[in-house]
Amino acid sequence: MIVIGLLIIIATFWLIIKNYETRLVLALSGGLMAILGRDLVGSVDAFIQQFVNSGLVPTICTVLGFSYVMNYTKCSDHLVAMMTNILKRVPMIILPSTVIVTFFLNIALPSAAGVAAAVGALLIPMLLALKVKPGMAASAVYLGTWGSVISPGLMFNPQIADMAKVDVMTVIARTTPSVLISLGVAAVLLTIMAIVMKEGVGSNKDALATDEGQVVKVNYLYAVVPVLPLILLVISSKQIGLIPFISVPQAMLLGTMIGFVVTRCNPGEATKKFFRGAGDGFADVVGLMAAAAMFCAGMESIGLTGALVNVMKESQAAAQFAAAAGPFAMAAVSGSGNAAALAFNGAVVPHAADFGYEIIELGSVAQIAAALGRTMSPVAAAAIICAKLAGVNPMEIAKRNAIPTIGATIVVTLLLL
Template sequence: MSESAFIFSLFMVGVTAIGLYRKFNPQGLLMLSGLLMLTAAFFMQVHPVTPDKPTGTVTFDIIRMVEETFLSNLARAGLMIMTIGGYVAFMNHIKATNALVYISMKPLGLFRNYPYLAATIVIPIGQLLFITTPSAAGLGLLLVASVYPVLVSLGVSRFTALSVIAAATLFDQGPGSANTAMAAGLIGQSNVEYFIVHQLPLVIPTSLVIMILFYFSNRYFDKRDRKKRQELSSQASGDLAESSVEKPDVPLFFALLPILPLALLIVFSPFVGLFQPVVALGTTTAMLFSLFLSLTFVLLHTRNLRTTFDAFGSFWKGMGNVFTSVVTLIVASEVFSKGLIHLGFIDFLVSYSSRIGLSGLTIAAVFALIIFGAAMLMGSGNAAFFSFGPLLPGIATQLGLPVFALVLPLQLAASMGRAASPIAGIIVAIAGVAGVSPVELARRNTFPLVGGIIFLILYHLITF
């Protein structure tokens, strides 16, 4: 393992972090850093820099990896994120969001005096939904379309509303999670058994602690921001609050449209099982179905084909805006992540930690912190855990630990680190749609998540 490659990767991480702090264009900065690390990985011969379809020369191979990253993201998550972003813009255009806020404010009026309590309750509700919709960015955007305007209307800031939405996707848990599937395979259990026997007993108390930390953290940051930036606070909580008071000039049943995709995904989820195995519904399909149904309602309401087509245009504009601000950043962050992996950054951390003579329990704690930080750097819980995962059974055996004692905290720490990463898909997506800085949102999440990961490690080491 090349120490010079590790030092160079640390240098690139530092330069990139400084550039992001100084508000350089994140897409360009992450892409350049990733390309430089991939180039360095080729010359240092740490890992082979080879795309799925090699071109025959390393120069074009590196660019080909960027192309394949674009294609894989567009085919996998990019279209889904763009569709949800377009749907959010469409809901705003037809004032369905206003209808949702107007309807919701009546039963939720009692929370006007306790807005941060209402925001915190979103975390466990969102975690339940995450089990049935195991896509962090997808669920985050669905909650931005449905829950976010209600929370802002209750009086919390945009950052608080977004932070609890991100917190709803903290734990990759449930049988449908890719990280759960890998962790269960490493332990030799089924997904369901791993979820019930190992995940839930650790996730439930950690979630309660995280809810408390997010409650007080968001109150503190909002209070500080009101003092420093009165204009921003007024924009964040005042605009939608005013719109929630007035009855929108659209039928009130339009309030159902923003939550329709989420309802469809839950009803047709394999974990609900009402229509299984007859119907298999994906997020993009649910969004497009809801879009076409909503267009029908708009046409019936306006009785004007031109107005309906103009409303349809807002969907395409929303898709374009999300591609520009979100999808491109996800691609750039994945190139950055590939650079770190090919330079052996994760491999070096694992091998060095196992050589310095720490006890088994201490190394388990150190590994959990390392993978938490790795997920922050790479913006992906899957990438961080999938890099570590295959090594864990052997390391656990060497340390004399049960395999689950090492796999479980690392699997959960990886998804927690994602919510504190300014380049993670979930953070970029919800911040982009809401029009706030992903760096600021990640910074807002960092304090309660650090407290959460410390509690998770200590609780696990005491109870396993």
Template structure:
């Protein structure tokens, strides 16, 4: 029980510091080191294997950190960084904007405000597959779809709420959360997406959209009745996208190219050709450079802009990969101190069914993502525990990882401190707290349906 007490104290400290807006990387990294020191003091387990040991347990703590760095940078980290590089290149050349504009074209011909809302929601869910960043997708939709929704008769707050829930789950083989879940489960990201994510998410997507249709008019009437002020000062500086850059419509196919390649040449379709995500990103970037040269005839510009790809990679290391490593170090500390074994023994001693444990895991992830304002931070901190929990329950680890990964997105979309919600709300000049409140009813209903779908299809 001592291990659980120490883990609880450290975890409460982590939660408090995250609530106080400390950087999650630093908090989780420090918490992991503290827990590993506690494990060394109490001798609960070996920090590293005998072959990897320095000869003293105190230095083994830093060897464990080094091993996490080397394993993640060479595998999952490189995958996520390559995706970030490609997305940054797509933003720079205007291809992401071209994709959203092409998808938004049908909205211009819709007259009913409520129908505009439904179509905009559907467009957001589709584009979600190609743009893995919640904030990036939100800013693009604010630039293209938001003006159409407002001009069509929707209030600013309703339009922003629809955009905020365009990524209430992290799905698709390009999502960093999905890639981590698939890697941990020993699956190909495409297989994980098609065989697991779609079944768990599609019913929730339908329910969230239907809930918006009824919930948003109700909020409009309530806010008008009680004269609730939902506005703040608009800050256009939040929008970092170049709205004046014009590119050919054919550029819209470029952001879709990696997804097409990794799906077609994945083990799921048995084509005999295997293409990993990193290779697909490099190939797609080269294709985009060829497009740029054809349409600009400026070799100097095209070759210089490759630096945008590397800038995107660097940003993903700074923001996402560093978070994965820090969260996994924290997770390693919890494991080495014996807290996870004690917690699992406690749960199995209470004879909880798999259904209850899966529900509890989902609720924990929702709460963590809500508090942290980040689906990545919440999922990365707990993903490494899934195989051990699955082993005790005698189920496939993917059945624990699936609700873990997807539930984090639900919690993020209800948090007023989520970066994407803060950014898009500031552009529209509405309160992020009111945006989060507007998201709550549809997202909660979506979470319930999501859990029922997991029960029905997989448990």
């Protein structure tokens, strides 16, 4: 049964890499394993339970709704433009600053593809105007698109919080210092590569004089609105406690209402955008988590989860390596780390104490490694967007991001585990 289960898992990930519908592949694979393990009903129940998970569903749906409203009101554009205007004043540190600014914008705007499009449209032309080589310009923006790992709206943080029986800000507070150190490592490594490869500011001698991208007159009040929910969550968290506790859904709804008032948008249309985002969050994110839960239940019924846990009990090094290397490699190949990270978190992380780790740390390493693996993938949507904006092949970005992302993964794994 173990061998059959391993073959099913290999086939599952191969189909995902080949861009078959991830939810369908995970659900069918989980169902097949559950049939072999004589527990199809249990696998289906695991699928259904995710749809009524009170800790995850409201968080994911309200975050996506808020994000859609920010795009509709153009508040996201003003936030990006404000950060871009700051960067223009420091050309000598423009590459690491681009990585870091994109990273922090990705916390407020959790979609990697969305932030790549919004930030790339402004920063990549600016970098090209400063005579940065196109491949390096695209890589700098793309390398910052894993900031969502410390966003309360990322599906994994509520999932880990639910398993650990803590609030989502506790998870983020525990992982943020290690993530920020890893961010610094990635930014420095890319800067060193730009120097060694002679692709930094002023290196592209053949570049024609160009405009520095579109000019947006920043409305600073609009620019602040996308980060208001984050501010509310931080100051109301148990670690700070300046105001009474506010949950993620509450913060997102408050941010949405403030956006309505500040931008004086059409409330009817903005409301439609909010619920469209909430619906897409349910379909795309909650649906994926439900399929992953069915997959994990199938693994457990066939005995594969128990075998994997037993191997990890024998060695902390095995658990440490599996948590980082598996999701990273899967994401780098497929362009999405969601399936691998969800499978690992669902099957292995609940047993973290059995091999000497805590749920928060082990689960966080898996999802951070997946995000970093996706940040060097040439087939991810964010990579394709950045490559298009810079006029290069996505593979050129992947080659430049390989060392920084691998370095950051090693550092965050060693710091957290």
